[in-house]
Amino acid sequence: MRLLRKLYFFLRSKIAIAWSKLLPASYNKFTLSNTKKHTYTPEAGLTKPLNECRVALITSAGVHLKTDPPFHVETLEGDPSIRIIPADAAVEDLSVTHIYYDTKHAKADISIVFPLEQLQELATAGTIGSLSNLNIGVNGGTLNHTPHEVETAPMVARMMKEEGVDIALLTPG
């Protein structure tokens, strides 16, 4: 049974990746049809210059510390948990768990989905005020977006507010 489950998600992963590459318009249409449409844009603006801002990085690409448990990807329900990545994390400390995009490129160079190193450079140079210790990895590979919307996103927003984050940069997988 376990083997069948692994085979099912292996095939599902391959099909999804091939679909996104070979039939991008269809893939886009499918993704749009599974997107919750909102009616208003949240108001949020900067109140200080960039070189005084605390910046955090959030990704749905499934990035996490190697010492953290990987995301649970063999599920149709999705995994709404988060992984916290500190500001001083080195590239070699990071890994990625996702099955709905080809992760071989991210495993070679994690900055293509999680440019933490580039933000570290900008913090050192004083271009940004500071890099937050609350950088977040989630796994967005699910059609069941309700737990992410109802639980994960509000929790992350609260955490970032408490941490004094001024700017959150978001990257997909």
Place this chain on the structure above:
Amino acid sequence: MITLLPDVTRAAKIPRTLHVPFFLGRPCGEPFDFDTRRNVVRQLLDLAEQPIETMLVYQVDQTKRLVNGGVSVGS
């Protein structure tokens, strides 16, 4: 937010988006292309200073801004 699917981020009413021409799984450019990486991050930070509903289109040398369907060339 970086977007590979601008129709999706528009429907979700993401406040500010940077539309990039890269592939799924490589939203900030190709592996080891660190010049592009820095460009992407800089343009994301520029985006943070723009009004809500701004979509920037990533370009190597300059940024074009789409604001409410209109087009203007940013500096």
